[in-house]
Amino acid sequence: MKVKLTERDKKTLKRLVELADSVTQSAARGRDPFVDVPARSLSNVRYNKAKRFIEMGRATNRRQLFNLSQARSFMQTMLVASGAVQLIEQGKTTSIRGLYYLLKHTIEGTKEETFDEQSECDTIIEDVEVLLAALREELHLYADKRGEMVGDIVIIDKGDEIDCSRMGSGGYGIPSIVEPEVVEFKKCSAKFVLHVEKGTVWQRFNEDKFWKKHNCILTHGAGQPPRGVRRMLYRLHNELKLPVFCLLDNDPWGYYIYSVIKQGSINLAFESQRMAIPDAKFLGLRSKDFKECALSESVTIALNDTDRKRARQIANYPWFANKKQWQKEIKQLLDNGFKLEVEALISKDISYVTEYYAPQRLKDKDWLD
Amino acid sequence: MKVKLTERDKKTLKRLVELADSVTQSAARGRDPFVDVPARSLSNVRYNKAKRFIEMGRATNRRQLFNLSQARSFMQTMLVASGAVQLIEQGKTTSIRGLYYLLKHTIEGTKEETFDEQSECDTIIEDVEVLLAALREELHLYADKRGEMVGDIVIIDKGDEIDCSRMGSGGYGIPSIVEPEVVEFKKCSAKFVLHVEKGTVWQRFNEDKFWKKHNCILTHGAGQPPRGVRRMLYRLHNELKLPVFCLLDNDPWGYYIYSVIKQGSINLAFESQRMAIPDAKFLGLRSKDFKECALSESVTIALNDTDRKRARQIANYPWFANKKQWQKEIKQLLDNGFKLEVEALISKDISYVTEYYAPQRLKDKDWLD
Numbered sequence: 001m002k003v004k005l006t007e008r009d010k011k012t013l014k015r016l017v018e019l020a021d022s023v024t025q026s027a028a029r030g031r032d033p034f035v036d037v038p039a040r041s042l043s044n045v046r047y048n049k050a051k052r053f054i055e056m057g058r059a060t061n062r063r064q065l066f067n068l069s070q071a072r073s074f075m076q077t078m079l080v081a082s083g084a085v086q087l088i089e090q091g092k093t094t095s096i097r098g099l100y101y102l103l104k105h106t107i108e109g110t111k112e113e114t115f116d117e118q119s120e121c122d123t124i125i126e127d128v129e130v131l132l133a134a135l136r137e138e139l140h141l142y143a144d145k146r147g148e149m150v151g152d153i154v155i156i157d158k159g160d161e162i163d164c165s166r167m168g169s170g171g172y173g174i175p176s177i178v179e180p181e182v183v184e185f186k187k188c189s190a191k192f193v194l195h196v197e198k199g200t201v202w203q204r205f206n207e208d209k210f211w212k213k214h215n216c217i218l219t220h221g222a223g224q225p226p227r228g229v230r231r232m233l234y235r236l237h238n239e240l241k242l243p244v245f246c247l248l249d250n251d252p253w254g255y256y257i258y259s260v261i262k263q264g265s266i267n268l269a270f271e272s273q274r275m276a277i278p279d280a281k282f283l284g285l286r287s288k289d290f291k292e293c294a295l296s297e298s299v300t301i302a303l304n305d306t307d308r309k310r311a312r313q314i315a316n317y318p319w320f321a322n323k324k325q326w327q328k329e330i331k332q333l334l335d336n337g338f339k340l341e342v343e344a345l346i347s348k349d350i351s352y353v354t355e356y357y358a359p360q361r362l363k364d365k366d367w368l369d
Numbered sequence: 370m371k372v373k374l375t376e377r378d379k380k381t382l383k384r385l386v387e388l389a390d391s392v393t394q395s396a397a398r399g400r401d402p403f404v405d406v407p408a409r410s411l412s413n414v415r416y417n418k419a420k421r422f423i424e425m426g427r428a429t430n431r432r433q434l435f436n437l438s439q440a441r442s443f444m445q446t447m448l449v450a451s452g453a454v455q456l457i458e459q460g461k462t463t464s465i466r467g468l469y470y471l472l473k474h475t476i477e478g479t480k481e482e483t484f485d486e487q488s489e490c491d492t493i494i495e496d497v498e499v500l501l502a503a504l505r506e507e508l509h510l511y512a513d514k515r516g517e518m519v520g521d522i523v524i525i526d527k528g529d530e531i532d533c534s535r536m537g538s539g540g541y542g543i544p545s546i547v548e549p550e551v552v553e554f555k556k557c558s559a560k561f562v563l564h565v566e567k568g569t570v571w572q573r574f575n576e577d578k579f580w581k582k583h584n585c586i587l588t589h590g591a592g593q594p595p596r597g598v599r600r601m602l603y604r605l606h607n608e609l610k611l612p613v614f615c616l617l618d619n620d621p622w623g624y625y626i627y628s629v630i631k632q633g634s635i636n637l638a639f640e641s642q643r644m645a646i647p648d649a650k651f652l653g654l655r656s657k658d659f660k661e662c663a664l665s666e667s668v669t670i671a672l673n674d675t676d677r678k679r680a681r682q683i684a685n686y687p688w689f690a691n692k693k694q695w696q697k698e699i700k701q702l703l704d705n706g707f708k709l710e711v712e713a714l715i716s717k718d719i720s721y722v723t724e725y726y727a728p729q730r731l732k733d734k735d736w737l738d
Contacts, residue, residue, distance in 0.1 A: 092719050093576060095569035101715040104667045113667055145568045148542045157537020168526020169544040169551055173517045175537070176572070182538055199514045200464035203545070207462060298473045298482055346470040350461050 003091035006181045008138060015132045016085050023065075023078070035077060036060040038130040038270070045269045047318040052278035054264040056130070076124045077131070079103045079114055084128065087140035093177060096122055096141055130270045135179075136227065142176030147229040148199070149174050150206055151217030153236075156184040164217070169206065174219070176228040178235065188240050190217045194283075194358070195233060197223065197248045197257060201342050201353070208354040214362070217242065224257055230275045233261065237277050244277055245367065247358065250285035251303075251339035252310035255330070258282045263319050282368040283361050285340050287332035293357070299347045300338035308334060325368050372460035375550045377507060384501045385454050392434075392447070401436075404446060405429040407499040407639070414638045416687040421647035423633040425499070445493045446500070448472045448483055453497065456509035462546060465491055465510055499639045505596070511545030516598040517568070518543050519575055520586030522605075525553040533586070538575065543588070545597040547604065557609050559586045563652075563727070564602060566592065566617045566626060570711050570722070577723040583731070586611065593626055599644045602630065606646050613646055614736065616727065619654035620670075620708035621679035624699070627651045632688050651737040652730050654709050656701035662726070668716045669707035677703060694737050 005013065019035070026033040038044070039059040048055045065074045083103050087094060094102065100121040105114055115121045129136055136143065148171035153164045157175065164172050175182065194216050196202050202220035205211065211218040217236060221229040236242045246261060248254035262280045264272025290300065303311075311330050320326040333339070345353040361367060374382065388404065395402040407413070408428040417424045434443045452472050456463060463471065469490040474483055484490045498505055505512065517540035522533045526544065533541050544551065563585050565571050571589035574580065580587040586605060590598040605611045615630060617623035631649045633641025659669065672680075680699050689695040702708070714722040730736060 087719070090719060094573070094715065094719055095712070097569060097710075097712050098573070098715045098719070101668055101710075101712045102719065104716065105665060106667055142569075142572065145572065155537075157539050160535040160537040162535070162537060162539070166529040166531070167541075168524075168529040168531060169546070170526050170531070171542040172536075173540040173542045175539045177538070200466060200511075203511065203514065204463070204467070296474060298475055299470055341466075341470075343464070343466050343470050346463065346467045347473065350456070350459065350463055350467070350471065 003089065005088070005091075008179065008181060009088050012132070012134050012138045013085065013088050015134065016081050016088075019081055019132065020078075032064050032066045033074070034062050034064045035074070035131060036062050037077075037127045040126060040130060040267075040270075042266065045266055047263070049318075051273075052263070052319070053272040053276035054266060054269045055272055056269045073124065073127075076115065076120070077127060080121065080124045080128045081132075084139040084141070093140040093142055096125055096136075096143065099125065099141055126268065133270070135271060135274060137177045137179055137231070143227045145173065145176045145228060146222040146226050147174045147220055148172060148202065149217060149219045149232070151193075151211040152188065152190040152215060153185065153217055154187040156186050158182055161186065165212070169203070171202070171206065174228050174232050176226065178228050178232045180235075183232075183235075185235070185240060188217075188242075189215065190242060191215050192243045192245060193217045193219060193233060193236050195219045195221070195225070195244060195246050195261070197221070197246075197254065197342065201247070204351070205354050205358075208351050210354045210358065214359065221257075224260065227271075227275070230261060233280075234275055234277055237279070244280040245283045245362070246280060247283045247342060247353075248285070249339065249341045250287060250289065250333065251301075251341075252307050252314055252333075254285070255282075255314045256310070259314065259317060259319070263317075279369075283358065284367075285342055285345075286368070287329055287336055290336060290338075290340060293345065293348060293352075295340070295344060296347060299344035300336075300340060302338050303334070303336075307339065323369070329368060372458065374457070374460075377548065377550060378457050381501070381503050381507045382454065382457050384503065385450050385457075388450055388501065389447075401433050402443070403431050403433040404443070404500060405431050406446075406496045409495060409499060409636075409639075411635065414635055416632070418687075420642075421632070421688070422641040422645035423635060423638045424641055425638045442493065442496075445484065445489065446496060449490065449493045449497045450501075453508040453510070462509040462511055465494055465505075465512065468494065468510055495637070502639070504640060504643060506546045506548055506600070512596045514542065514545045514597060515591040515595050516543045516589055517541060517571065518586060518588045518601070520562075520580040521559040521584060522557040522586055523555040525555050527551055530555065534581070538572070540571075540575065543597050543601050545595065547597050547601045549604075552601075552604075554604070554609060557586075557611075558584065559611060560584050561612045561614060562586045562588060562602060562605050564588045564590070564594070564613060564615050564630070566590070566615075566623065566711065570616070573720070574723050574727075577720050579723045579727070583728065590626075593629065596640075596644070599630060602649075603644055603646055606648070613649040614652040614731070615649060616652050616711060616722075617654070618708065618710045619656060619658065619702065620672075620710075621676050621683055621702075623654070624651075624683050625679070628683065628686060628688070632686075648738075652727065653736075654711055654714075655737070656698055656705055659705060659707075659709060662714065662717060662721075664709070664713060665716060668713035669705075669709060671707050672703070672705075676708065692738070698737060 023033040044057040044059040063070050063074050100118045150167050150171050237244050246258050264276040315330040392402040413426040413428040432443050433439050469487045519536050519540050606613050615627050633645040684699040
């Protein structure tokens, strides 16, 4: 069965072939085969103030076949690349766990396994991503699938037309891979995106038809949003010019989720340019909300040591360090001594968050940047 | 704003009012108010061989207001019931965490909190469920939302028509509450349901359009399926007469997931009658598959002590204890000394599971019951 490759597939495949060629050419010339893998260490990550997201520096690490300490990871790098070729040529995708199983075997004539654990394979996948400057999705690998979407948008997903304003209580499960070859935007009359942290909060907003009343798209990522959701938000923001507002818990984890959506993840800095949304806004919850919403002590949760440590770390992130409002926000969290979940607003009224809190903040443009 | 109550809401509300009446009547007569809560202990759970699912016995525990050790839980029971009334009357639903926040407050004139932790509230919710013989969903409470569905079925979800055969790569996110008032089945030409354990496996089946080729509905529950998914499977099975096949990992956890789908959960035995599917089949993976599919040692995962202990427990479940095939299956798992994930089949071919394994087993009627 002949598979039709997309333009993007052809480009990725070309890079994979070049990688293989460089190895065989070295061998043919009697030289040691190697690859130079961009360093994914923290020291090679920096915040680009102009672009306003995290990016990788230029440091690389050489990985050689004829080096006892590198031979194994060199072999694994080639294996992962060959797995990607296989997937692309077959027109199939798989999970990172799937790739691990696809590539795992005992090397002939030895008792050596190609990979002992999935974590070993996952690290190499990230190496190959940076090596080829290709997103995981372009290698036909997908991460966990979580998160849902409703709102005034019609999309085409693998040829099927999906009207996200007609999804009932269920919602459209955001795929792991939302690249333009898979997901096209057909029609959109929404004016912004409201991204909430959890499915339960999303259900409140969906049940109250917030997205209909306020003409928006409503998404959630079931906690830290997976790559598919982040890519979806990025595309909605950049292609459809929709502002993105985040409604997250008032705790260091909520700040961190916002930070990843806005600036990218420190561990995977190379993907920031196609994931980060520097203009995303933090709508809440905020440390001032305990007083402003007249919440009761009953709904507060005391900060623990980890929370305090994380809050201080986040306050030092370069993109928060120079922002007065963020310094004030985090200081007030520490002064409060407690955190607040979005659900705490239920103590006011079941629909306080959808009928009062979010509309008021949007109207007053009262958010953090 | 006047909310239109469904017939089911009226029934639930009536029971809630009766509960309140019984308390006020006791008080009016100068008697100690009490409620008799059906016992949710293991000793009050039994396997009904005729109905083929787990059910509760008739033991109850009396909970009195004027009893120092019971006053707090009596108060909490009334609070949860009043919360349910509030939700039903407003026509709204919330998560169990949401209800906790709704009800949590400092009791006037004291330093006592109505609930200290969510777990306290969750327990009382289960008490109220058995007390009123009402599913959580009827109290307008929802559990976690996970799991997705595609296939040849058109449903109406809160008035929106959703064609699950036109969901692209994304799928329809199964709601937490799939009662007939919310989700109606409009048209279905599928002949059976294939339920897989994980989202990643579901994606493989969806990408390969298995449900189209084999005319079925494809669901997953992201691990142990949440109540919404179990109720959906139950309704597909009972209302549309679709056989349900489960494709789970070959390990004690996979067996347990099957057991819960089939017979109900031991902790929540009272819901079995509206959740359990005694005719559900276990399609795989099976302990014989290592040999039958000629898998390599590389893809096996050694059993640990917990696995072995769990496997022996499950072998003793009354619905497995008398089944030769299940005894053989579990014995062989223990003899093998390893478990197998569905993804292990990828080592044969990316689409081995969708193109060979599942079709062959269905064709041969080679499953466990």
